[in-house]
Amino acid sequence: MLSIERGKIFTVTNGIINDGFILIDNGRIKEISSKPIKGNFEKINAKGKLVFPGFIDAHSHLGLFALEGGWEGFDGNEMTNPSTPAMRAIDAINPQDPAYKDAISAGITTIFTGPGSGNVVGGQSVIMKTYGEIADEMIIRNPAGLKCAFGENPKRVYTEKSQLPTTRMGTAKVFRETLSKAKEYYENKKKKKKVSFDLNMEALIPVFEGQIPLRIHSHRADDIVTAIRIAKHEFDLDVVIEHGTDAVRVRDFLAKEKVPVVVGPLLNVSPKVETRSASFENPTKLVEAGVLTALMTDHPVIPIQYALIQAGVVAYQGGLGEEKALELITINAAKILEIDKDYGSIEKGKVADIAIYDGHPFSTTGKCDTVLVCGKAVFKGGKHV
Template identity: 30%
Template sequence: MRHLSTAFALLVFAAGAGCASAGARTTNAAAPAQATATQEAGIGPQYPSTYQRHPNPPVLIRNATIMTAAGQEIQGGSILFRDGRIVAVGANVTAPTDATIVDGTGKWVTPGVIDTHSHIGVYAAPGTFGESDGNEATSPVTAEVWAEHSFWPQDPQIPLAIAGGVTTIQALPGSANLIGGRSAVLKLVPARSVQEMKFPGAHYGLKMACGENPKRVYGNRGGPSTRMGNMAGYRAAFIAAQGYRQKWDKWNKDHQGDPPERNLRNESLAEVLRGNIYVQNHCYRADEMMQMLDLAHEFGFKIRSFHHAVEAYKIADVLAREGTAVSIWSDWWGFKEEAMDGIYENAALVQQAGGRVVIHSDDASGIQRLNQEAAKAMYHGRRAGIPITRDQAVRWFTANPAWVLGLDSLVGTLEPGKMADVVLWSADPLSVYARALQVYNDGWLVYDRNDPAHQPKTDFSLGQP
């Protein structure tokens, strides 16, 4: 392997060549979604993933504390992975003769960290206008845009996220618009293009936003300027998408005449109605979340997760009943009016009600320490008398976000057969003192805290101290 700190571009070109020469295969994809209308018409799939698993020898991490995020915390345990997949997890695991042995004494292992709400790559460092590509603020509804077409794979924030143990992200458009566009689900690996990072087979998300942001952005630009205007905007967009879907469904059934004319905006929304695209909804207030659930009922789709959701605790029972997750911070609120009524126990109360909790970042700093954010939320719950378990807290940044992205059959827990997205920690990951020592993505050692050869840098960062 080439020295990663020499040049990011050299790394990714060498990795690509290595995969080809070694006959590496594309990693197994998520379960395929229903064929889209345009695919049935012979159009697409569009912009497919070109991600390839990096070939690696087997790895055995032994004598560590293994937190599987599947109900087990194994003291003095071992985990074996090869060919990008977890082979065995337990107290006694035998190493193959060709395995790399990693001594985990005094260390901890978790699944790779997954962030459901990231803007790295679309709001790339150093944060200039030239790299601010997250909001297509030209119309309140821009379902036609895709975050991947703004994503810069050499954003210097990406290696920092990897160093925090993050292996998968959902890169989202911003929240200026009622409907901001499609998300991109990405594996955090060195790459030359976003296609080389796209998680094979992952569902797209659709970013929607409630409340203050859309009416602030468009209030003096033709609207919406009120929350009732916001709701009318969502409804009008989905009514148009219903008609578009009906035309395509009819044509796909009888193939009479020419296919309907494509409309990129309605195409995305029709796939939401079909269940192929997951709604990821920025929404703070409890009353607005209830209204958005009513909207989803009206048009027959599901909201996969409310994001930020500082008032989720007020409707925790409803969220549990609806099967809608919340992607939230541990203790950040009060920075605008709709975010004023947050409490420290938000995550714990949703968990207690049987809801699905995810700790997310939203910013490029928080993504580096999502394990600590989960630990804070666990502490706040316990202080209030809510018995949050350590396994539940680890699930908040592993298994639960995997479900939000529809990837829970592939990642999020340490179980045989799943992708080897694995983090070795210096200490208990729910401790402020824990640091990610090694990060494996599909079994590939993408980061090693003690080895500069496995500390990727982007071209933008080369030459900096």
């Protein structure tokens, strides 16, 4: 067993414990207390330090788009067909990408990573830990979502190829057609009818069974509404909006529809028409409207280690405040990823992913000192173990 002693514990869901104690056993949090926990344990002295749950990046392409080199490490977009649901992120993830260590050094212990937005239907994403050598052993959930995209990206890609879709109508057609074929395939299988095996259609079965959501890249308000119209209203499927630059314009609609939004990136906005309304205040407006909201780096768009600085800017310049901004990269992200029973806060019984800082992580002066993954110290004294 291991104890973290005398740190200022930000539980996220149950307030702050000054001079607190955490007991960890078998990779999970066994006890949290404001008083010393008696016993002969290995101890981490966190006096004068701040203790947080491991941070979560709710949308990235970590391991699929290398920061180093060029096409050799760009494996997130199979842009040979606008609908490629059978693509699996796990088959292209490179855990030796140096950005995984960058994530750990910032206390980011869990990520959602998957295909890019070149195709209308891009493939299956995963939720994984950021510590490890073998992708399969780092996985928390696979598949965790099916990537789809509306707006400028698929239009640009396939206009250059003189191929459908070159308009928003074409994107909607490809999306609707894929879902229609998948629904027929799924219903025929349920009825025990003979079907010709189709790997693309098989990839959509977890979506129709409600096991994973459609993770839909969309910036402009009308694209967000179109995505919900088709996926949720026509096919009754679960949806998460990714990026959602214009989501504030339809925030009451999103709250009514109970559709979560993963906002960002906000530190480095691409010069596109559909992203011109990006603002550090947007997450605040969504939260105030009752929309379940998280932040993303969209790594490598924002290098993953700057997730905390981005959250800090949302907290201070965006007006959300430290407490609510912290939720965007912890419990809210965990809820959207549907892993909040085990991650996203410091609570008894949850996985012991912990980040210990010598100052507030939203500040440029705050430095990560220690990181635990499943109760094991993988970063200690500011160095990788």
